[in-house]
Amino acid sequence: MHKLRFATAWLGGCSGCHMSFLDLDEKLIDLADKIVLVYSPIADVKEFPENVDVTLVEGAVANLDNLKLAQEIRARSRLVVSFGDCAVTGNVPSLRNKLGVDDLLTAVYHEGPGRHPTGGDEIMPRLLPKVLPLHQVVKVDAFLPGCPPDAERIWAAVSALLAGEPVVLEPNMRTFG
C-alpha cells in the first residue's frame, strides 16, 4: 500500500497545535500505518524534503526564516494545510502588529538585560514588519482553525486528507479560538 508522505511544520506559534496532534492518542497508531512522517519538529530532520503529499503548518509567518520555510513547504508539498489559529489568522503572535518592529525590539530586548539583537543577525532572524497568516504568503489548500484545534478536529481533517477528500468541517469544528 502506498503511504502518504506526511509532514508537519512549526512557524511562529507555541507548539500547542503539535501537542494537540499528539492527543490523537491511539489514532496515532492507525495513522502510522498510513503515512510516512518525512518532516516534523518531533522528528529530527533538518531539511524540508521533496515530494511531500500533505504538510500541516502550525504557526504564523513572523520572520524571514518562517517565510523561507513556508515557501519551501509550498514548493515541495502537494497539499498545504494551515494548522491552528496562528497559521490561519495570525492569532496571538499577531498581537504585536500594532507596534512597529523597532518599538517591539526595544520593549522586549533593549530595555531588558543581556544582548540586544536587532534581527537579521546570528542571534535572531529578521522580523517581518507584520506577522502574517500563512495564506497571505503562500497558497493554502485547507484551513484547520482552533487554538489549538482539538484532537477530534484534527482527526476529522486528517481523515479527509488521507481519503483524498476535501477538508470540510462541521460548523462546531471550525470555530476560531
Added chain:
Amino acid sequence: MNRADLEAMAQREQQRQQAFGCRILCCASTPCLSSGGQAVYDAINAVISEGGWEAEVQAVATGCMGPCSHGPMVTVQRPGEEDVVYERVTSDVARALVAAHAGKAAAVAPVEHVMPASAPFFAKQQKVVLANSGLIDPEKLEDYVARGGYRALAYALREMTPEEVCKEIIASGLRGRGGAGFPTGLKWDMVRKEHSDKKYVVANGDEGDPGAYMDRSLMESDPHRILEGMAIAGYAVGADQGFLYVRGEYPVAAKRLERAIRAAERRGLLGSRVLESGFNFRIDVRIGAGAFVCGEETALMASIMGHRGQPVPRPPYPAQSGLWGKPTLINNVETYGSIAPIVENGAAWFAEIGTAKSKGTKIFALAGKVATTGLIEVPMGISLREIVYDIGGGIPDGLAFKAAQTGGPSGGCIPAAHLDTPVDYESLKALGSIMGSGGMIIMDEHSCMVDVAKFFMEFCMDESCGKCVPCRVGTVQMHRILERITDGSATPQDLATLQELCMMVKETSLCGLGQSAPNPVLSTIRYFAEEYTAHIADHHCPAGVCTLEKQPVGEWVTA
C-alpha cells in the same frame, strides 16, 4: 405684493437700468475674486467717480460668468449693442475699458482682452439655469425681478392647481440633477398625493464631489432662482416649510441665500400669503458641517434634524416619511433652478432641449487638463468631444486626452475611444460612469488611472459614515489593495480580490455612497486594465506617477 406689483417692480428696475448708457458687470464670485477681481471692481468704481459718470455708468458686482480660469471677468452692456466680455482683466485694463465704453474719452478699448461672443466657449453653451448668472447682482432682488424673476411663481399660484404644476414638471421630462436622474415630476406627484398635516421641501446644496462647484456658483450667482423653484415645489406638493441645506464650505452662498430669503419675505414673495395668495411658505437655511455622505438624502435629513449624518435604509422613502416622519420632497438646487423656466416657458419648450430621455440642460464644472476651465451649461446630448475640444479648448501643452472623469467619487472615467458619446444619463451609465452632479475632470497622459482610482477610494474611505460594514471596512480594504498596486507590492491575486470586493461593496452597502464607491475602480479596470497589469506584472507605471518602491511579500526572501 401681488402679481401687478411684481410686474411694476420689474418695469421700474428695467427702466432704471436702461437709463444708464453703460453697465459694467464685474464677476465677484470666488474664482475671480481670488484672481484679483476685487481690485478690478474697485478700479472701475474709481474711474467712474473720477470722471463723475455715476449717472451714465453703473458698475455691478455679479455672479459667475463661466470661464473661471480666464478671470477676472468683466462684461460691458450698452443698450442696443451686443455685450462685450473681457477676460484676464487687471486694474489697468479695467480703467481703459471703462474710459472707452463710457465714451467720454478718446480711449481705445483693450481689444486684446476681449473674449468674442462667437468663441466656442460661449457659442456651444445654452443657458437655462444659469441664464441670470453673471448678469445680475445676486444680492439685489430687483435685478432678479427685472429679468422676469418670480413671474413663474406668480403664474403657478394664480393659474395652475398643484396637480397641474406636477403634471407640467412630469411633461417637461426634467430629471434629478443631483446625479441619479430620477424623474422630478414623479417625485413631486408622490409627495403631493401623500396625506399629511405637514410636508417639507428640501433643497440639497451639499455639493460634496471634489471637483464640482456648479451648485455653489448657482447659489452665489442667482439665489432667488432656487428660492422661486422651491416655492413652486412647495405649492405643488402642499408644503409650507422649506430647508435649504448648504455645504459648510460655502459661507458666501449661505449668506447670499439668507439675504435673498429675507428680501423675498419682506416683499411678500415668501412667508405668509405669498403674492397675496392663500399659500404660505417659509424657507430656512441649514449649514452643513463637512460630510460628503450628507449629499445622500436620508443622511441629509438626519443632519437637518441635528443628528449624525448617517443614512437610514429605504423604503420608506422621504416622499412617504422624511423629516420628522413627514412626507418630504428633496431635490438638488440645480433641479430647483430649472423649475421657473419650465413653468414660465412651458414643458414643451424644455422638452425640446436635450435627448429623448434626458431633457434640458446640465451644468458642468469643467476642470483639470483643459485650456479653459470653468462653469458651463450645455444641452443634454452634446458630445464629450465638443465639451473638451470646443468649449474647453482642448488639452494644453500638446498632450493627448486620456480620460474624462464624471460623477466624482461615485462616477467613472471615460476613455478617448468614447469621446463622441452623447452626454446624457443613459449613455454615461452604459459607459460605467454616471452623470453625477456635474463635476467633469479632464485628464491627460500624465494621469495614472490606478492612482486616480486610489484617490477616489481614499475619499470614500474618509467619507464613509461607518454605519454598514461593507462600506466602512470594504473601502479601507479596497484602498489598501490600490495602495499595494501603486507601491509595487501587489500580486495578481490582489487584482482579483479587488474586483470581488468591488462587486460586494456595490451590491450590499446601505446607501448610495457605498454602492457607488467602487465605480471609479471598476471603470478604470474596464478601460485601463493594461495600466493595472503594468503596475503589478511589470513593476511599471505608464504615466510615471507611481513610485513602485516595494516588492510583494513573496519576494522579500530573495531581496
Added chain:
Amino acid sequence: MAVVTLTINDEMVSAQEGTLLLAVLREQGIEMPTLCHLDGLSERGGCRLCMVELGSGRLQASCVTPVQEGMVVNTHSERLVKYRQMILELLFAERNHVCAVCVMNGHCELQWEAAKIGMDHVRFDYLNPDLAMDASHERYALDHNRCILCTRCVRVCDEIEGAHVWDVMGRGVNSRVIIDLNQAWGSSQSCTSCGKCVQVCPTGALFDKGATVAEMEKQHNFLRWILDGREKNVWSYSAK
C-alpha cells in the same frame, strides 16, 4: 390586518402585511445570520448579513424590509453566501478579534456566525488598529478591539434603560462607541450600571470584570421581559 403571500426559496408563504421579512424568515425556520439585529431593539440594517435576494436580483437587508404581496425572496443564493462570508472577513480584519484570548470565546455571536457560514480564513489585510481598553468601571469593562459597531449597546441604553449613556463618535473605520463625552466609563455620571449594554453585546467588547478567557456568557431575555411588561403589562419568565 391584511395577509400577503410571498415566495421564499420557491415556497409560498403567507404573512401579516407590514411584518419585517427577517421575522417571517425566522418563523419559517430559515437560519438567517444577524449581528446588529436583536429582537426587542430598533432595527439598524448595518451589518448586512441578513441580506436576501429579491426577485429583481436586488439585495435588501431583510431586517428592515417589510413583506409585500408577491415578493419573491431567495435567502441563500451562491452570491449571498459569498457576500456574507466576505462581510465577516471584513469584520474580522477590522479590529483585533483574537478569539483564543477572548472572554467570549465559545459564546461569541461573531465567532459562531463565521463558523456557521464557513468563513475559515480572512483574505484581507488585518488592520491591527491600536485600540484601548476601558476598565475604569467598577463592574464592567470595554474592549474596543472586539467591538463590531453593531450599536446594540447604544440602542439598549437609549431605548430600554432610557439613559443614552452610549453613542458613536467619529465616522467610517474610525468610529468608536463612547460613554458620555468620550470619557472613562468609571467617571460617567449618567451610567446607571444596569449592565444591559454588557448583556446585549454580541462579542467580547463589553464584559463583566473578572471574567477570563471563555468565561463570559450573556443572556438577553430581559429584553422581552421588560418590553412585554411595558407594552402589555405582562411579565412572564420564558424558558429560553
Added chain:
Amino acid sequence: MASPTAAVRTKRRADDEHPSGDPRFALIDRTLKRFQYQQDALIEVLHTAQEAFGFLSDDLLIYVAHQLKLPLSWVYGVATFYHFFTLKPQGQHNCIVCMGTACYVKRAAEIVAALQKEYGVAPGETTRDGLLSLATARCLGSCGLAPVLVLDGEVLPRETPEGTLARVKQQVG
C-alpha cells in the same frame, strides 16, 4: 445703600451671563434663542460655538448639551462626525490645501508634502509652537484655479510647492 430693586436687577443680569463671565457665551445663547432651544438646532449651535471659541472644548460641549437638554454622548457623537468641527485648539495661522480632484490632478499633494516637510506637521495638526495649523480640504469649489489653497482666509490660486512655501514662510515665519 442700593435699593432692593437694583439688587434684583444686578442679579438678573448676572444670571444671563455664563458663570465664567466669558461674553462669547452670549453669542451661543443668541443662536439658542433664535432656534427656541430646539434640539434639532444642535449643528447650528455648534457652528456658532466654534466660530466664537475657535474650537469645541469639553466645557463648551457640556454647555451646549445642557442648554439643549441632550445627552453628552449624543453631542459628542455629532461634533466628531462632521469634519468642520474641531475639538482641538487651532494654530495662530492656518493653511488649508485643497485636495479636490482638479487640484489633485494638478499635483496638490506635492504642496502638502512640502509644507509637511518644512513644518513637521501632518494635515489636520498644529505645530508644537501653535503657530501653524495645516489642513486639507475636500474641494474648495475653485477648480478653475487649481491647485488652490487658503492661507489665513485668503484664497491663493495656481500654487506651486516652492511658491507656497515662500508665501507661508513670509506670513508665518
